Amino acid sequence: MSDITKQSLTELVENIKNKKLSSTDVTKAFIQRSEKSSELNAYITEDFTSALDKAKKFDQNPNLDLKLPGIPMAVKDLFCTKNVKTTAGSKILNNFIPTYESTVTENIWNEGAVLLGKLNCDEFAMGSSNETSHFGNVQNPIDKNLVPGGSSGGSASAVAGQLTPITIGTDTGGSIRQPASFTGIVGLKPTYGSCSRYGIVAFASSLDQAGPMAQNVKDCALLQEVISTYDPKDSTSINFKRNHYSKELTKNIKGKKIGIPKEYRVDGMPQEIEDLWQKGIQYVKDCGAEPIDISLPHTSYALPTYYIVAPAEASSNLARYDGVKYGYRAKGENLIDMYEKTRSEGFGAEVQRRIMIGTYVLSSGYYDAYYLKAQKVRKLIKNDFDEVYKKVDAILTPSTPSSAFKIGEKTNDPVSMYLNDIFTVPVNLAGLPGISIPAGHDTKGYPLGLQIIGKAFDEQNILNIAFAMEEKIDFKNKITDWWIK
């Protein structure tokens, strides 16, 4: 079967269960394509030999009752993987090999999947283009020199480029949904507390959430079903009744009320994004659901709020990278000198910028004006959603204010870079689930995504809406394999 890598996760699982394919066949196919795809720079660490061993081992005694039987999978390099280097895209962790496994990846291996390798990402997940990685840019399979988005850029590129059938990313302000949108794939940011943060290198603890990135909604639902578990090792993990998302998936969304927030029609938004949104509203109607105009009045404060809360938490979360215990250590005259050199040399410019911002907003005399105020605004943003969810079942917005941009286009303009997250950030601040699905192309043929935002713990509902819309949209990603010689 030469088209193995073109198959969706659901198809691969079927074929392995029906013994039409072995785990070894599938793993080999993805390894071969990955090896031919080094130009994408999607991997930081390849673990192919080990993956093939695991696949062979699986085939010797296959447990076909598992949800991911022998499925090879590469994951974002923010998840700690036992005995496999985990860098978070940073020089400061470039020699770090965990002795432990994150809960989310543990869940995945427990369902029979095998690790292909670790995928590139922005350093400590801070970025919207995968350009802050210590391990270099990631290419978007859509076009040469196009960013795949970020921070889960390697993950998005690997799924869109069929280097892995499916993957997981993390989303703090849009890091799953924005790259999914830029590469024409599906990405789900679950409700805060749905997936354990244990073993995920932290960026901003109150916002970070792991989630699936897939070629289609059904695959996405299946992986969400696997990774979302209550975990007592994460105090913010929430014990709620989790659906069998893939089994319960339905296209019947008749009568669902879908909110269309007027505040998401931002200044300077390209016409093609507006057009896409209008098309989305039409799809909603076509599915038998009812679009309703709503207002989320504090939307415009979301981005500045996010850029206070996230750096504040990051400045503290990243204090542990001090050269003392693990990771990169520079030589110093004394302790302070060692700290300064280690952190100056170990962290890249964007990470340093955010540590500085975070340190500033938490410092005495500024705390009330920035951090405390931001927390209050965050509450108002959450209240906005609570209010509209009395009237609607979900919300439809564009995923991003533009399609993917060129590598280097925005690296010198952090604010313009930050604006990429304008539609995704409110969802993290409110702790809600959001899914981005590919919904069309811009004039250059680059993919554009629509975002469906749900109520807390209502992943099933937004997956259903996405599933129904997916059929109507009938999106075809334009992958030309330009990088394969």
Place this chain on the structure above:
Amino acid sequence: MNEKNAEYLINRKDNQYEVVIGLEVHAQVLSKSKLFSSSSTKFGAEPNTQVSLVDAAFPGMLPVINEFCIKQAIKTGIGLNAKINKRSVFDRKNYFYADLPQGYQISQFKDPIVGEGKVILDMPNGQKEVGIERLHLEQDAGKSIHDLDPQNTFVDLNRSGVALMEIVSKPDLRSPDEVNAYIKKLRSIMRYLGTCDGNMQEGSLRADVNVSVRSKGSKEFGTRCEIKNVNSIKFMQMAIEYEANRQVDLIEEGKTIDQETRLFDTKKNETRSMRSKEDAHDYRYFPDPDLLPLEVSEKFIEELKNDIPELPDDKKKRFIEEFKLSPYEANILVSDIYTAKYFEEVVAKMGKNKDIKLAVNWITGELFAVLNSKGLEISQSPVSAKNFAILINLIKNGTISGKIAKTVFELMIDGDKDPQKIVEEKGLKQQSDPKALEALIDKIINDNREKAIEYKQGKEKLFGFFVGQAMKASGGKANPQLINEILKKKL
């Protein structure tokens, strides 16, 4: 209530100064595992053998609250007559140090688990109430070891993450003696509760001491200095004395006191500036996003209240009422929970016809002396409460004299022997047969005719001589009361 002569004042030519002291006591929570991880807290283990991935702050590791530590803190709060806050918040206190793996300490800043309370001190001139400002939970840091290598510092993370209770007093203390009484009272309460072992040698109890001075009678507080991390009561007292005098000298010289953090040098007996207010760390406190606010229910608190044993103040009151002890005696017995337990067991074992006063005297006298000389705690007493009670009963019912009892006690120490058996085996039973004693005394008077005459002529001192002779002749076993009576009759 203060008597003039009991006040602790610092005198200079024309001025008298009062010392104002507030303490931040760091008490290690008695628990098997750490505040946010399951690592052991056992003291004295090999370096870095009690360190989990959480304690060492590995990437992606998250804290999970140890419920037992929460219970311990609430129980301590109840013991301090304090308000228990149903909602409290863990904050991050951010600073860099080699033995602080996370780069922040998880502590409670704005919303501590325990609010205002009070403790009562028994001072020689009466009782004194000391206000408690708050009690909060926090993690201990690791230990930096600078003297193992000329070039490098070594770090031991065994303590990293161990739960501490920081108990902050109001600035209500006025002398080194009150500080002594306060620390001892806190320790006593926590040992009764089993929430802190109070072991200062092992660092389970340390304090930051805030000291300021002001003119006697002034209502305003002076500028305070904080003396960091003092780990014995004696050093606290020395540090206060030095620091208060230093501040008074500055005022007398017309200089101002800088608000600063100081260290106490135990070798030179002086405090030294560590950092000024301007150099104070900006800890950038903010609520730890890895932990949700801690909420406890009324029921949870009530259940803990039901679990609180009788505490020293109540026990003291009961001892005075039930056993007719003096406040002084009661204090000595209740200050340490194990002394109180021992005493109560002795009382119980003595049965109906008991002499509690005698038991108290023997516990605070002979028993304490033996424990002292052997360096033992009362919980390790070589004489069990049961045998101790038998001994007291033997004295009480006249089987042996107090003097013989001392001999018996000496023999009991080795292997907790039954005093009854010792008395029988060694034939130490008191002679209380009046006829036998009369014969014995007749012989002594006969042998000492001249002295008997001198006594009759008024040399009353000689009575003691006859008692001594009689006791000697009986091998110390004669009932001294009977000897007295017979001698008086015969002479």
